[in-house]
Amino acid sequence: MTHPHLRVETDGPVRTLTLDHPEKRNAQTPSLWAALAEEARSLPEDVRVVVLRGAGDAFSAGIDTAMFTTSGVPGEESVAQLAAGGPRAIQRGIAGYQQGFTAWAACPAVVVAQVHGYAIGAGFQLALAADLRVAALDAWFAMRETSLGLVPDLGGTGPLVHLVGYARALEICATGRKVSAPEAHSIGLVGSLAPAADLEDATGSLVDALLAAPAPALRALKPLLRGAVGGDREGQLAREREAQTGLLQAMLGGLGA
Template sequence: MNVSPSSGEARFDLDGPVATVTLCRPQVLNAQTPALWADLRAFGRSLPGDVRVVIVRGEGRAFSAGLDTSAATSMLGGMATAPDADERIAAFQEAFGWLRQRSLISIAAVQGHAIGAGFQLALACDFRVCADDVLFSMAEIKLGLVPDLGGTKRLLELVGYARALELCVTGRRVAAAEASAIGLANIVVSPADLSTAAADLSAAVLQGTRDAVIEIKALLAQAAAHTFGQQEAAERAAQLRRIRSLAGLGE
């Protein structure tokens, strides 16, 4: 099943429990616009309940080079005085935020440039399968801006405070070897093997019992904010739900 977004800047495909989001502006390295974000937000809201895995990819030689510069000037200028500016940014954030839903496992298949908003889109996903030509950069600092699409929290979780701060305030580029070493990349493969590696990871996720996967993701998502005692209590509660479900007793 194919779902056509109104912007024409992405393609959405549904195949049973797997949804694929493809950014399809390779001529501009899949640069992003507010119209694309509106389509991503709408797709996330309409996603069927039986979807378990979402793969996000970009056509051509780059995942996404970030915010489209032709859209940036008018968008940012209008935001400066807009009374609903906060609501607009919240809507942009929702375009990526649904990829963190606990009922989903999201996989970014990343090649070439993943810059600014492109980096944050990859960070919104649970896993990043990377080609060995990948270059990550949190480049908002070069425009005098801050990352505002959810990327700061996920980056901090993955690489720690000092490294996250360094990457955000310098905007330097991180290649595949470093991305793997510091925890940004789950898997690094050749560009030719990227699609296969993402599909293999999706298949591995689908081998697990759906409700157990959801419980595990929820446990890990809350672990950093918990004491050991709180986390152990959460583990007990989750395990009892699974035991009762497997015994046909419900909750």
């Protein structure tokens, strides 16, 4: 096990990564993001499909909000500690965090997010980091960062705009509202829906269909189509970091300025 809250299981060409902290609705921390990045970078060549999922009643309710408190999360860098180093330290820190999300685009396997319950903030952005999304009818998505005075900064802004368009992405992020699974499907955020009881079967059917394609063709297809999306990915990630740096410094009284 690479992280106490990340369960990794491999069944032939399929690897399943389960966020496994159900008592906190799979809240995320920097050490989890580091573990996710390492999983993506070290994926064996014979793994053709990766499934990202959450244990318990939610995919992920987002960042562990204890990181915003003075006590923080034991063993994790708090937001105040991150901000204390000044703008460059903030951006270096966020750049490291982003790897837990962006590394999945570079890995050769097709990544499927299996979403049920909440996918909020970092949870929403992890779903966006996948190539494909399957959602239970009870799932809902929300970008709550703006309501906290922040912006999404874990690689989610680019994929969201590409999937649903600028205006709808702006409205979803600015209002922080819930997007139901049926709406997510209708606007192109989610590829397929299933009743909660059938979500595993629906994901399995998609995985089987992906594995039915010849392996060399599937490996060539992912970078080919991702390259066609266009846009400057690294520039977008930098813009996320820059925007968040100013907001974090203002929130925490300019620590390290």
